[in-house]
Amino acid sequence: MDFSDSAEEAKFRAEAAEWLQANAPTDDEIKGLDEMAQAKLWQKRKVDAGWACIRWPKEYGGRGATAIEQVILNDEQSKVKSPSTQFFSIGQGMAAPTLMTWATEEQKRRYLPKLASGEEIWCQLFSEPAGGSDLAALRTRAVKDGDDWVINGQKIWTSGAHYSDWGILVVRTDPDVPKHQGLTYFFVNMHSPGVEIKPIKQLSSASNFNEVYFTDVRIPDEQRLGAVGQGWQVALTTLMNERASIGGTRSAGQAQSLLKLAATLEIDGEPASKNKAVRSRVADWYAKEAGLRFTGYRSMTAMSRGEVPGPENSIGKLVAAPMAQDLASFALELQAQAGVIYTPLDESFDNMFQHNYMNIPGGRIAGGTDEIMANIIAERVLGLPQEPRVDKGIPFSDVPTSGGKS
Amino acid sequence: MNFEFSEEQNLLREQARGFLADNCSMKVVRQALESDSPFDADLWRKVAEMGWTATVIPEEFDGLGLSYLELSVIADELGRAVAPLPFSSSVYLATEALLAYGSPEQKQNLLPRLASGEIIGTFAMAEVKGEGAINTTGTDKISGTKLAVPDADIANICVVVVKSDQGDGASLCLVDLDQAEVSKEVVYTLDPSRSHANLTFNSASAELLGKEGEGNAAVENLFNRAAVLFAWEQTGGADTALEMAKEYALGRYAFGRPIASYQAIKHKLAHMYVNNTLARSNCYYGAWALNTNAPELPLAAATARVSAIQAYYYAGKENIQTHGGMGFTWEFDCQFMYRRSQLLAATLGGEAKWQEKLVTALETQAAA
Numbered sequence: 001m002d003f004s005d006s007a008e009e010a011k012f013r014a015e016a017a018e019w020l021q022a023n024a025p026t027d028d029e030i031k032g033l034d035e036m037a038q039a040k041l042w043q044k045r046k047v048d049a050g051w052a053c054i055r056w057p058k059e060y061g062g063r064g065a066t067a068i069e070q071v072i073l074n075d076e077q078s079k080v081k082s083p084s085t086q087f088f089s090i091g092q093g094m095a096a097p098t099l100m101t102w103a104t105e106e107q108k109r110r111y112l113p114k115l116a117s118g119e120e121i122w123c124q125l126f127s128e129p130a131g132g133s134d135l136a137a138l139r140t141r142a143v144k145d146g147d148d149w150v151i152n153g154q155k156i157w158t159s160g161a162h163y164s165d166w167g168i169l170v171v172r173t174d175p176d177v178p179k180h181q182g183l184t185y186f187f188v189n190m191h192s193p194g195v196e197i198k199p200i201k202q203l204s205s206a207s208n209f210n211e212v213y214f215t216d217v218r219i220p221d222e223q224r225l226g227a228v229g230q231g232w233q234v235a236l237t238t239l240m241n242e243r244a245s246i247g248g249t250r251s252a253g254q255a256q257s258l259l260k261l262a263a264t265l266e267i268d269g270e271p272a273s274k275n276k277a278v279r280s281r282v283a284d285w286y287a288k289e290a291g292l293r294f295t296g297y298r299s300m301t302a303m304s305r306g307e308v309p310g311p312e313n314s315i316g317k318l319v320a321a322p323m324a325q326d327l328a329s330f331a332l333e334l335q336a337q338a339g340v341i342y343t344p345l346d347e348s349f350d351n352m353f354q355h356n357y358m359n360i361p362g363g364r365i366a367g368g369t370d371e372i373m374a375n376i377i378a379e380r381v382l383g384l385p386q387e388p389r390v391d392k393g394i395p396f397s398d399v400p401t402s403g404g405k406s
Numbered sequence: 407m408n409f410e411f412s413e414e415q416n417l418l419r420e421q422a423r424g425f426l427a428d429n430c431s432m433k434v435v436r437q438a439l440e441s442d443s444p445f446d447a448d449l450w451r452k453v454a455e456m457g458w459t460a461t462v463i464p465e466e467f468d469g470l471g472l473s474y475l476e477l478s479v480i481a482d483e484l485g486r487a488v489a490p491l492p493f494s495s496s497v498y499l500a501t502e503a504l505l506a507y508g509s510p511e512q513k514q515n516l517l518p519r520l521a522s523g524e525i526i527g528t529f530a531m532a533e534v535k536g537e538g539a540i541n542t543t544g545t546d547k548i549s550g551t552k553l554a555v556p557d558a559d560i561a562n563i564c565v566v567v568v569k570s571d572q573g574d575g576a577s578l579c580l581v582d583l584d585q586a587e588v589s590k591e592v593v594y595t596l597d598p599s600r601s602h603a604n605l606t607f608n609s610a611s612a613e614l615l616g617k618e619g620e621g622n623a624a625v626e627n628l629f630n631r632a633a634v635l636f637a638w639e640q641t642g643g644a645d646t647a648l649e650m651a652k653e654y655a656l657g658r659y660a661f662g663r664p665i666a667s668y669q670a671i672k673h674k675l676a677h678m679y680v681n682n683t684l685a686r687s688n689c690y691y692g693a694w695a696l697n698t699n700a701p702e703l704p705l706a707a708a709t710a711r712v713s714a715i716q717a718y719y720y721a722g723k724e725n726i727q728t729h730g731g732m733g734f735t736w737e738f739d740c741q742f743m744y745r746r747s748q749l750l751a752a753t754l755g756g757e758a759k760w761q762e763k764l765v766t767a768l769e770t771q772a773a774a
């Protein structure tokens with residue numbers, strides 16, 4: 001066990017730090033650009049120099065780097081002020097691994113480099129009004145017509161649909177078999193005729209997600225990933241990567257931010273950071289964050305030894321999201337009356353806990369709710385049985401739903 | 407970066423687990439709990455023969471000269487077995503105190519015998535409920551009473567914290583417990599699988615361990631080191647509680663199906679898993695810091711300690727809950743982890759103390 005960089009790692013770290021510092025866009029360069037244009041500029045610069053999607057094979061835009069190198073790069077990236085590239089995270093974190101597993105070689109060469117460079121943005125068209133947790137209850141239909149499939153139905157909660165070029169899509173191709181068997185997976189051009197996108201306003205006032213309606217949208221059969229009826233299996237590739245990517249990143253350093261904030265506030269005439277109740281909470285939250293960070297390092301080590309990482313990573317989101325919520329609420333109460341002052345969409349330190357408080361409810365739901373994550377740990381990690389289900393082994397069309405029969 | 411144990415260390419783990427499965431089953435824990443004899447001397451001898459008591463003692467003192475990573479592996483496995491042994495007292499505290507503060511003669515005299523398991527050591531600090539002042543005084547003749555000292559009635563030597571009018575106000579003394587001026591009064595505790603005794607020193611012969619007036623600093627250092635090893639034992643025990651809860655939940659039926667299929671039970675067990683995983687990962691960091699004497703040790707130790715206290719407490723109590731009425735019986739083994747979790751949390755000071763140490767370490771780090 002050795003926590004410090006090996007000579008090779010240290011060299012990589014130095015290179016990464018040097019490149020990032022020298023190349024992060026200057027204020028002058030990004031002046032007047034909107035967030036998206038800033039993100040695209042930064043992402044393109046990174047990919048051209050080999051500093052984006054570094055774990056991907058070279059031919060798809062990466063450099064075949066190791067998991068540890070990715071951690072080092074993230075580490076160095078976090079020290080450099082640069083535009084956020086969150087717009088690309090669904091495409092790079094979920095669509096790309098699915099394409100790598102299921103697409104043809106030609107498709108990988110066509111789509112992955114543009115995903116890496118940020119030239120094309122992808123979204124995830126999975127959830128529907130009838131099924132979020134119960135994803136396989138989706139009803140959007142695809143019917144074969146010549147070499148095309150014709151899509152009709154509705155998706156919901158689609159983050160970034162309004163700025164996306166492509167979407168990964170799961171639809172029902174056969175309603176007369178049990179629900180998991182009647183699904184098929186495609187990718188779809190979001191600019192296709194018949195795709196209609198309507199923003200949904202969140203409780204945080206932002207509108208990051210959308211309803212997406214499909215009316216006779218045609219998708220060529222080549223854009224199918226996996227066999228007809230194999231959509232559930234393909235979707236699992238996406239979901240596994242979703243949980244890994246969401247789990248790892250959230251809420252690093254929050255406990256220390258809280259301590260920093262508390263030092264500037266008073267309770268009973270002394271700095272709130274000296275208050276024992278405050279300190280006790282900071283300690284608990286720090287211990288959780290540290291536990292997540294080191295759990296991540298354990299997985300990295302397993303990967304760098306060529307082992308499949310253990311199930312430890314599945315705890316990330318389940319720990320980080322509720323904790324970030326509790327921590328934000330606590331931080332706001334420390335600010336007493338002033339804690340209620342809120343500037344929507346402002347992510348600066350001054351508004352950070354307000355921003356988090358208003359956004360974390362979504363974090364506990366997106367990508368698998370807390371309850372679903374706990375079920376996953378219980379079933380896949382601990383091997384406990386599923387609850388009895390009334391939808392097993394019967395045709396999807398006979399399954400009871402929120403709106404009556406399917 | 408490499409954040410895993412080596413192949414040899416994993417082999418040691420397998421060997422330790424096999425040995426404890428053969429020699430320290432729950433039956434053995436139960437015998438220790440129920441019998442009148444204060445400890446399982448036979449098991450102690452076997453553990454010493456395996457070299458575990460000698461793990462980090464240098465070869466010049468007849469130790470194995472291995473690292474704290476190996477000792478972490480052993481601590482984890484002993485915790486998992488809920489072993490009824492004076493290991494934490496003798497190895498994580500008394501041996502560590504000698505290694506850190508012993509004079510060449512003290513080391514030469516005692517370390518080989520601690521390594522071989524011939525003698526057992528322990529550590530005595532508390533005199534009142536809570537953290538109150540130390541009133542035991544003296545350096546070559548000491549007088550005073552120490553409360554509920556773990557393993558004191560079987561230990562041969564004890565590191566005693568005494569009051570000092572110099573330096574930081576305390577000193578460490580080394581006391582031979584096999585003398586007439588020391589009286590031992592066995593006390594019944596929450597965890598009788600580990601014996602405890604009040605120790606009264608009546609002008610008992612003693613010698614300074616380390617410098618006079620540097621006792622509080624020494625305790626701080628020793629507790630940070632021991633906290634990492636305690637945390638491993640706690641995490642190991644928490645995993646056993648989870649394992650036990652899982653096995654029972656899979657086999658027990660209610661309302662026509664295994665209770666393991668009810669979400670209230672599944673989520674309880676999932677949360678045990680989450681807590682245990684966080685604690686274990688923090689133990690890795692603690693082990694690294696301990697092993698490399700890193701400046702991060704105070705933070706790493708407190709982090710591991712806080713999460714391990716919480717994980718073991720939760721797993722211990724919810725394992726009982728998962729067993730229903732059976733969990734509350736003397737006959738079932740759930741009690742062992744419930745008892746041990748409280749014992750390991752009490753020694754070295756509990757959650758509130760280590761939360762405070764954690765935040766202090768964070769502030770120190772931020773100021774640096």
Ligand SMILES: Cc1cc2nc3c(=O)[nH]c(=O)nc-3n(C[C@H](O)[C@H](O)[C@H](O)COP(=O)(O)OP(=O)(O)OC[C@H]3O[C@@H](n4cnc5c(N)ncnc54)[C@H](O)[C@@H]3O)c2cc1C
Binds near residue numbers: 156369
């Ligand atoms: C901010 C945000 C962004 C999102 N982005 C996307 C996106 O880009 N693409 C996309 O496809 N989807 C997206 N989603 C949708 C998200 O995946 C779903 O909202 C989520 O899976 C929950 O589904 P639901 O909303 O239908 O709630 P439901 O499934 O109806 O759940 C309601 C409640 O019931 C509980 N519940 C349901 N089933 C069980 C069960 N078996 N056991 C115990 N409790 C249960 C849930 O935990 C929850 O508390 C996003 C959601 C949010 C909030």
